[in-house]
Amino acid sequence: METQPFTDWGAQLRRMRPEDLEQVLAIEQRNFHEPWTRRSFLAEIETAPLSQPLVVVYENQLAAYIVPWFIADELQIANVAVHEDFRRRGLARQLIMHVCDLAQRRNCRVAHLEVRRSNTAASRLYESLGFQITTVRRNYYGPNEEALLMSKNLTPLASTNTNGIVSPG
Numbered sequence: 401m402e403t404q405p406f407t408d409w410g411a412q413l414r415r416m417r418p419e420d421l422e423q424v425l426a427i428e429q430r431n432f433h434e435p436w437t438r439r440s441f442l443a444e445i446e447t448a449p450l451s452q453p454l455v456v457v458y459e460n461q462l463a464a465y466i467v468p469w470f471i472a473d474e475l476q477i478a479n480v481a482v483h484e485d486f487r488r489r490g491l492a493r494q495l496i497m498h499v500c501d502l503a504q505r506r507n508c509r510v511a512h513l514e515v516r517r518s519n520t521a522a523s524r525l526y527e528s529l530g531f532q533i534t535t536v537r538r539n540y541y542g543p544n545e546e547a548l549l550m551s552k553n554l555t556p557l558a559s560t561n562t563n564g565i566v567s568p569g
């Protein structure tokens with residue numbers, strides 16, 4: 401995937417690269433109790449096309465990233481975060497919509513993710529996008545910290561192969 405325009409204020413979307421990891425890890429470490437390591441992000445970069453980590457960049461600053469897994473006919477959103485300076489501008493919403501769209505083109509039928517119940521910003525975001533709680537795992541992240549498993553049905557689309565030929569979904 402080439403770098404492509406992502407917002408009307410000049411942010412761009414592209415695949416995550418090893419040279420992004422310094423900025424990715426800084427965001428990751430500020431925002432997660434159990435942050436992913438450099439090695440785990442490198443493994444994601446190398447696992448394409450099953451995993452397709454993406455970043456949003458604005459003037460050389462890494463604004464956001466997302467790690468979607470496309471497994472058979474399911475999308476799993478394994479990680480998503482937005483730099484504090486770029487929040488509430490719709491980046492996370494747009495990133496999730498983008499990977500759901502990619503998943504539909506790959507004929508995925510459902511999207512899944514997991515979130516701490518205490519993470520109201522994230523759970524409101526997911527609810528606003530139509531994700532619904534399917535399972536509650538009590539004490540999953542420690543005492544009194546529940547994990548919410550959330551899912552959203554997707555509509556598989558007809559896919560286009562590399563020759564531009566459309567095949568039925």
Ligand SMILES: CC(C)(COP(=O)(O)OP(=O)(O)OC[C@H]1O[C@@H](n2cnc3c(N)ncnc32)[C@H](O)[C@@H]1OP(=O)(O)O)[C@@H](O)C(=O)NCCC(=O)NCCS
Pocket residue numbers: 431480481482483486487488489490491492493494514515516519520521522524525526528
């Ligand atoms: C959760 C997170 C990804 C949201 O990113 P964002 O780009 O600021 O979110 P968006 O601007 O796309 O917000 C979309 C909607 O989500 C909800 N939302 C986002 N942040 C919120 C907040 N702090 N409080 C309440 N609702 C919030 C709102 O409904 C918002 O719509 P609105 O701005 O029109 O009200 C970001 O806060 C973040 O990186 N948090 C730390 C990492 C994290 O928790 N990742 C998710 C792990 S499951």
